[in-house]
Amino acid sequence: MVSTSLNSHPFSSPRIGIIGAGKVGSTLAQRIIEKNLADVVLLDIVEGMPQAIALDLTQARAVEGHDRQILGTNNYADLAGCDLVVITAGKPRTPGMNRNDLIETNATIVTRAVREAIAYCPNAMWIAVTNPLDVMTYCVWKTSQLPTQRVMGMAGVLDSARFQTFIALELGCSVSDVSALVLGSHGDTMVPLPRFSTVRGIPITELMDNETIERLVNRTRHGGAEVVKLMKTGGAYYAPASSVYLMIEAIVRDRSRYLPVTSYLQGEYGLNDIYLGVPCRLGAQGVESILELELTIAEREALHQSTESVRQGLEIVEKIMQIGF
Numbered sequence: 442m443v444s445t446s447l448n449s450h451p452f453s454s455p456r457i458g459i460i461g462a463g464k465v466g467s468t469l470a471q472r473i474i475e476k477n478l479a480d481v482v483l484l485d486i487v488e489g490m491p492q493a494i495a496l497d498l499t500q501a502r503a504v505e506g507h508d509r510q511i512l513g514t515n516n517y518a519d520l521a522g523c524d525l526v527v528i529t530a531g532k533p534r535t536p537g538m539n540r541n542d543l544i545e546t547n548a549t550i551v552t553r554a555v556r557e558a559i560a561y562c563p564n565a566m567w568i569a570v571t572n573p574l575d576v577m578t579y580c581v582w583k584t585s586q587l588p589t590q591r592v593m594g595m596a597g598v599l600d601s602a603r604f605q606t607f608i609a610l611e612l613g614c615s616v617s618d619v620s621a622l623v624l625g626s627h628g629d630t631m632v633p634l635p636r637f638s639t640v641r642g643i644p645i646t647e648l649m650d651n652e653t654i655e656r657l658v659n660r661t662r663h664g665g666a667e668v669v670k671l672m673k674t675g676g677a678y679y680a681p682a683s684s685v686y687l688m689i690e691a692i693v694r695d696r697s698r699y700l701p702v703t704s705y706l707q708g709e710y711g712l713n714d715i716y717l718g719v720p721c722r723l724g725a726q727g728v729e730s731i732l733e734l735e736l737t738i739a740e741r742e743a744l745h746q747s748t749e750s751v752r753q754g755l756e757i758v759e760k761i762m763q764i765g766f
């Protein structure tokens with residue numbers, strides 16, 4: 442079989458770059474090496490910090506039983522040879538903030554980081570994590586000028602995982618039997634889809650009344666804010682790191698998984714020139730296809746409504762990206 446990848450043996454010895462060694466970045470690094478998926482280059486602007494985390498994780502290798510390498514660095518040149526780069530650099534929100542309040546600060550950080558990194562790993566795939574997620578993913582794509590298939594964002598896996606968890610808690614059943622789907626932007630107008638959420642194939646609409654479903658949908662929409670309110674200094678990072686890991690694993694192991702991924706839309710769902718969460722097939726080539734579901738009028742309207750805050754953010758970001766740093 443002829444590979445269309447730029448590498449002849451994609452991910453034969455995978456090396457993952459993580460820009461931003463804070464809560465999400467360092468937890469993700471731990472997941473990747475301790476599950477023996479890939480070697481990691483962990484980069485942060487703070488001197489000594491990524492090096493310390495890498496040393497600490499390396500000292501745990503004897504106990505965790507793996508031989509994965511992790512390099513902590515402040516130098517973008519160390520990203521050379523990375524097959525995939527995850528960007529978590531940027532500020533998290535604190536109580537009372539909306540994710541969009543982070544736009545100016547984080548767009549500047551993300552644009553600069555991508556410009557620096559791309560010189561050393563021009564063929565890497567990218568997964569954006571920094572908030573506001575849909576806008577930052579667009580920012581990574583526009584700055585990197587990579588094919589859209591190779592640039593994506595993580596949000597839908599996390600939002601769907603939260604919906605799954607709340608369904609399982611409500612029914613008192615194992616989360617392993619629950620499947621759920623959340624589309625749209627990673628914000629208050631995200632679109633959890635009860636019709637496509639099931640317990641062993643049984644739609645939850647058969648198992649719960651509308652009021653209960655609406656309560657779980659709302660909790661999902663505010664799942665991030667619920668953690669931020671308790672944490673006070675930032676947001677969630679264990680579930681986000683697990684969610685990014687799932688996407689990386691699908692790519693590195695070429696698993697052809699159907700996952701909600703923040704992807705570039707060119708006419709799908711009647712939307713153009715925007716990154717938004719939709720069901721995708723994820724494998725070694727990145728976003729291999731976008732699945733277009735038959736939505737009801739109400740579901741489609743909700744999806745279109747969730748683009749409004751993203752479009753507002755994109756206007757701000759376009760100006761920031763035009764500034765020559």
Ligand SMILES: NC(=O)c1ccc[n+]([C@@H]2O[C@H](COP(=O)([O-])OP(=O)(O)OC[C@H]3O[C@@H](n4cnc5c(N)ncnc54)[C@H](O)[C@@H]3O)[C@@H](O)[C@H]2O)c1
Binds near residue numbers: 530531534570678
């Ligand atoms: N997409 C999602 O579902 C999701 C989930 C969780 C968090 N997030 C977002 O991810 C981001 C990171 O969250 P966190 O909890 O890890 O925050 P954090 O503050 O713990 O870590 C952010 C890190 O970025 C670093 N950084 C800042 N500027 C940098 C630069 N120019 N180059 C390299 N590193 C730089 C900081 O030094 C810090 O270590 C936030 O924007 C947060 O809102 C998104």
Ligand SMILES: O=C(O)C[C@H](O)C(=O)O
Binds near residue numbers: 572677681
């Ligand atoms: O809520 C946040 O600000 C962080 C993240 O987007 C999340 O959903 O946990």
